[in-house]
Amino acid sequence: xxxxxxxxxxxxxxxxxxxxxxxxxxxxxxxxxxxxxxxxxxxxxxxxxxxxxxxxxxxxxxxxxxxxxxxxxxxxxxxxxxxxxxxxxxxxxxxxxxxxxxxxxxxxxxxxxxxxxxxxxxxxxxxxxxxxxxxxxxxxxxxxxxxxxxxxxxxxxxxxxxxxxxxxxxxxxxxxxxxxxxxxxxxxxxxxxxxxxxxxxxxxxxxxxxxxxxxxxxxxxxxxxxxx
Numbered sequence: 355x356x357x358x359x360x361x362x363x364x365x366x367x368x369x370x371x372x373x374x375x376x377x378x379x380x381x382x383x384x385x386x387x388x389x390x391x392x393x394x395x396x397x398x399x400x401x402x403x404x405x406x407x408x409x410x411x412x413x414x415x416x417x418x419x420x421x422x423x424x425x426x427x428x429x430x431x432x433x434x435x436x437x438x439x440x441x442x443x444x445x446x447x448x449x450x451x452x453x454x455x456x457x458x459x460x461x462x463x464x465x466x467x468x469x470x471x472x473x474x475x476x477x478x479x480x481x482x483x484x485x486x487x488x489x490x491x492x493x494x495x496x497x498x499x500x501x502x503x504x505x506x507x508x509x510x511x512x513x514x515x516x517x518x519x520x521x522x523x524x525x526x527x528x529x530x531x532x533x534x535x536x537x538x539x540x541x542x543x544x545x546x547x548x549x550x551x552x553x554x555x556x557x558x559x560x561x562x563x564x565x566x567x568x569x570x571x572x573x574x575x576x577x578x579x580x581x582x
Contacts, residue, residue, distance in 0.1 A: 394479035404466030421503040434463035441509040442471025449492040453478025
């Protein structure tokens with residue numbers, strides 16, 4: 355199964371469905387990237403979902419002279435169908451992603467952007483109807499305090515609570531529940547596992563509506579869920 359087929363299959367599922375499969379595959383926290391929530395096209399509302407391979411961008415503090423300095427602008431090489439994942443330095447006050455970037459990303463047929471930091475120009479993203487997830491919102495552009503150092507290289511999630519790395523090509527899934535990262539080598543396995551999970555849960559839900567005990571129903575139906 356190629357990446358396009360994997361992405362197409364995953365579009366039918368929620369981030370929770372994906373996390374359940376990744377948990378069975380022993381991926382820490384089910385691939386959940388804590389703290390990243392939907393800001394556009396609405397704030398944590400509606401059916402918006404992004405699914406696509408990660409195109410990663412790492413910012414560093416402006417005075418880090420030993421870090422690489424890429425030529426050109428990262429937003430001009432965003433691949434069609436990708437999810438832009440931007441990593442800002444931890445605890446950055448300035449935003450690192452604005453409305454012009456979403457304008458270009460949408461024009462390049464990216465499916466959305468995830469900002470491990472602050473975004474700005476919130477209404478512009480919403481007027482574009484372009485999905486953006488982020489840690490927070492702000493007002494000030496990044497140039498004063500940070501710059502891009504690497505493009506399409508692994509980035510580490512800004513978190514003191516979990517150790518997660520997003521690699522270029524990993525499949526990112528974002529919706530109302532949050533953002534999940536599927537390691538690229540596990541993507542097909544996740545697609546294979548989810549249907550039996552959902553079938554079991556639908557049977558459990560039907561049993562519950564008919565008055566059956568949850569523990570009893572889960573024991574029966576979840577025993578047949580596809581294993582890794």
